Amino acid sequence: MNTLVKQISCYSIFLAFLSITSPAIDTTEIEIDYDTASFKDEKITSKGAEVTVTYNKKEEFDELDNLHYQISYNGVSQLSSSAFTQFSGGVSLKDLDGNGMPEVVVRTFSGGAHCCNNYTVYTQQNNQLLKAEKGFLDIRGGSFQDLNRDEKLEFVSVDNSFLYAFSSYAGSFPPSQIYTFTNGKFENVTRRYTQHLKSHAWEMYQIFLQSKKEQYEVNGILAGYVAQKILLGEYEQGWKFMLANYDRTSDWGLSIYQEDREIGKYPNFPTALKAFLIQQGYLDKNGQPQ
Numbered sequence: 001m002n003t004l005v006k007q008i009s010c011y012s013i014f015l016a017f018l019s020i021t022s023p024a025i026d027t028t029e030i031e032i033d034y035d036t037a038s039f040k041d042e043k044i045t046s047k048g049a050e051v052t053v054t055y056n057k058k059e060e061f062d063e064l065d066n067l068h069y070q071i072s073y074n075g076v077s078q079l080s081s082s083a084f085t086q087f088s089g090g091v092s093l094k095d096l097d098g099n100g101m102p103e104v105v106v107r108t109f110s111g112g113a114h115c116c117n118n119y120t121v122y123t124q125q126n127n128q129l130l131k132a133e134k135g136f137l138d139i140r141g142g143s144f145q146d147l148n149r150d151e152k153l154e155f156v157s158v159d160n161s162f163l164y165a166f167s168s169y170a171g172s173f174p175p176s177q178i179y180t181f182t183n184g185k186f187e188n189v190t191r192r193y194t195q196h197l198k199s200h201a202w203e204m205y206q207i208f209l210q211s212k213k214e215q216y217e218v219n220g221i222l223a224g225y226v227a228q229k230i231l232l233g234e235y236e237q238g239w240k241f242m243l244a245n246y247d248r249t250s251d252w253g254l255s256i257y258q259e260d261r262e263i264g265k266y267p268n269f270p271t272a273l274k275a276f277l278i279q280q281g282y283l284d285k286n287g288q289p290q
């Protein structure tokens with residue numbers, strides 16, 4: 001298989017899966033992609049909220065902001081702000097917390113091969129405009145979906161710390177991260193969404209089988225899989241599966257760093273993975289699932 005095909009393997013399949021399974025969300029939005037030309041004063045409105053957006057297309061990174069937006073609620077101007085975005089981004093009105101008042105979601109993309117999506121959310125709570133951020137996220141960042149059909153949107157993403165940790169970018173398959181937006185803040189509620197966690201684990205397993213068959217990288221997938229099993233309360237099972245299947249010839253992720261300086265090497269992938277899972281809070285300091 002040629003390199004390009006390999007590079008679009010694990011994660012792209014997963015992303016395609018995500019977009020197929022995303023339920024349709026009732027939102028008002030302006031989407032910016034590679035082909036979007038500059039525009040001025042485009043408006044989106046929903047239930048008393050209004051955003052006026054101006055976009056100046058930029059081919060290269062610039063110090064100057066090129067996405068300008070003004071927010072008003074019930075005809076009262078609340079905020080004028082701006083950001084930089086390149087080739088991808090958007091402004092939308094979505095009622096994230098299901099209180100009948102739409103939030104303003106501004107998505108920006110910094111440019112570069114894999115980095116970074118950032119989400120800024122403005123919400124009006126007790127007549128005050130609050131701002132919350134979710135970023136900086138790799139790839140497409142995440143998506144707002146109503147996983148449990150309670151008319152509140154969850155932010156469905158993955159733990160970006162797993163990218164490149166034990167495989168190349170394409171060979172990595174990070175575990176789930178799910179947030180709710182409550183009282184103007186994002187809250188990590190990943191473990192509550194068992195059904196989603198299970199289907200993500202199933203995807204990982206399928207991709208693992210495929211990668212193994214094609215003799216492609218597997219340790220990055222297995223690292224994510226063990227973490228995903230921890231989220232499901234099935235750590236022992238995940239760990240056993242990893243031990244039986246990891247690639248003993250790969251030394252990706254075995255270096256031990258202190259302040260960006262390599263100070264040694266873990267003897268093998270399971271030891272390195274355990275240290276990583278402790279560091280990222282999936283296991284406690286004694287190596288027990290959190």
Ligand SMILES: [Ca+2]
Pocket residue numbers: 094095096097098099100101102103
């Ligand atoms: Ca709301």
Ligand SMILES: [Ca+2]
Pocket residue numbers: 145146147148149150151152153154
């Ligand atoms: Ca929901």
